[in-house]
Amino acid sequence: MTVLQKKAANPIGHLSPEDIEEIGRRLDEIRAEVIASRGARDAAYIRKVISVQRKLELGSRAVLLLSIFPPAWLIGTAGLSVAKILDNMEIGHNILHGQWDWMRDPKIHSTTYEWDHASPAEQWKHAHNDLHHTFTNVVGKDNDLGYGIMRVDEDQRWYPLYLAQPFWNFVNALFFEYGIAAYDLELGKNLATKERRQDPAFKARAKQVLKKIRGQMTKDYVVHPLLSGPSVLHTLAANAVANMIRNVWSHSVIMCGHFPEGVETFEKKSIDGETRGEWYLRQMLGSANISGGRAMHIMTGNLSYQIEHHLFPDLPSNRYQEIAPKVRAIFDEYNLRYTTGPLPKQVASAWAKVFRLSLPNDFAAKLRLGRPVGPGRAGLPAT
């Protein structure tokens, strides 16, 4: 039995196996169209973003040399925050997905790119591309769901420790890049036993992470502050704030991708023998978009098109908004819920869930924190 039957309103109960395979076929078609038309326009786009990011970073760092003056501090910190966000989201995340590998440019390639982030690209790619994107929203398999420290689903057993999860979530947001690094290292699991702690493979990876963090820290908290002379402390503070803004921003965007109300989670058993169509369907129901303007899409690395991204993780990010209407048409035709909303609403919705699940189910129900209409988990039809 899948979780499907447990639900009051099963979001995919009306689909036949043929429907699901037809959805898969049509999505494959959209994918093929984009691949056939990738070209100079796309290459020019990513090169432009990279050029803007680098110039903004250089400019902001230059302004911060005078960060002792408050306007310089404000402008420099704002610019550096945006530069770091661009590096992590539209550039780093997407290059590391292999979205730009087809250009054959060794500087814009998933195997060579390294980003301004605590987690080494190599380890992040494994945890993110191989695990999260494969097992999206499968409880117990997709560690992105709550990062192993939070209760993310009504069916997860409640412990008193979860009362503090809003606080954990907030701390995780502030230091998100380190949270990701720890998570990519599977730190919790690997520190649990002596045997795991002493595993040479784990030790080598831990060393790699520490080296990366040391480089990042030296840059932001030693070299640039010292170069600013009398502004040393101001620059140090500016860099810390810029890192934190980047962390909170990316944490919010990522929470919006899989956590708002309306996004489905799945049982481990439900993905046994999953077909291509069913995999697509899980991505469709397990992701949520953010609506907004062009700047919003670029600043989220086009993860505002999380649904499109999860369907086609390796298509160039600038194409997601082009295919979104076609993808949405498929949702509409098959009467599926295309979850989307403005950033503040989605962030609030995700946070509401964090708070609700910090309480035992019956207690939350009593406080009328119950789920809004049509939420919960879906299972795919048994195959």
Add this chain to the structure above:
Amino acid sequence: MTTFASDPRARTTFRSRLRDRAWQVAAAATHPRDPADYLDMFRPLRAGADLRARVVEVRPENSNAVTVVLRPGNAWRGHRPGQYVRIGLEVDGVRLWRSYSLTSAPGDGLITITAKAVPDGVVSAHLAQELRPGQLVHLDQAVGDFVLPDPAPAKILFVTGGSGITPVMGMLRAGLGRFEDAVLVHSEANADAVLFGDELRDYAAAGHLRLVEQHTDTQGRLDVAALADVVPDLAERETWACGPAGLLDALEEQWSGVLHTERFRTPLVEPGEGGSVTFSATGTTVELDGATPILDAGEQNGVLMPSGCRMGICFSCVLPLRSGAVRDLRTGEVTTAAPGDGVLVQTCISAAAGACDIDC
């Protein structure tokens, strides 16, 4: 300390050490990126950068060929006439590398290449239609041993066909005074189609060389066996030949004198069975026929493959074959690796001969 300041060698090391230190600070400031990534935005042609060139001019050479004049970056080490260069162009957003003979004389800071239109050739079409002055292209250092010795032999014969004239053009332009007695036998469809036709005829008219044109539209293909009819002292001449494979094969078979050849394409044997190729580092697996070079297949599937001449000469594309078998497309020879072997194979001229695992 007094000797320190006056000793020029000590000063140089001091300066270079200072420069190294400054670079280290810059690297710490740009971590995890290289300071060069930022410098490249402003000075892509500086000495320490990856070699690039700025397009100075693109001009039609004749109805179906285009000449591109380039100003290489400061890292350019120059070339010898007759050598070729690899150029990396962004064609439809994809970086494609091709080799071209240099047609300019070394020395004035500019280099030229001349490319003939190839049917369905995306790169030659790009050169002719998309490339504009001011754009940057990627470049490798000049390579190749199709060059003249210094001094040049007294009696020289050049045998060329079609765009095979390009490396010889580089030699001629580098100094006609070097040639005491040079003969050029050139084969082309007709007089109008001859690349650099006017220039060659001017050289001949000025007495720098004897030019024999074979127009295949009217006179048929150049018969190597009958070359002695037009060049009676053939045996005394050291020969440089470049052109279609058929011409070069015939020359290599029948020649008794000293012969240097330059091939633009590698002759390949009949393909064998293909197989599935796994690029283990990237985790990509593709099904290949027995005729597709592993290099091409890898590139088409987004694997960042090292590449070079693409004809089995330069060994830039060599990768370890972890297991399985590949077939040399030139000779048909099969190379087999037991799991864990890591036999180095040239991916540009190797095709799958059964399932194999390439470490890339």
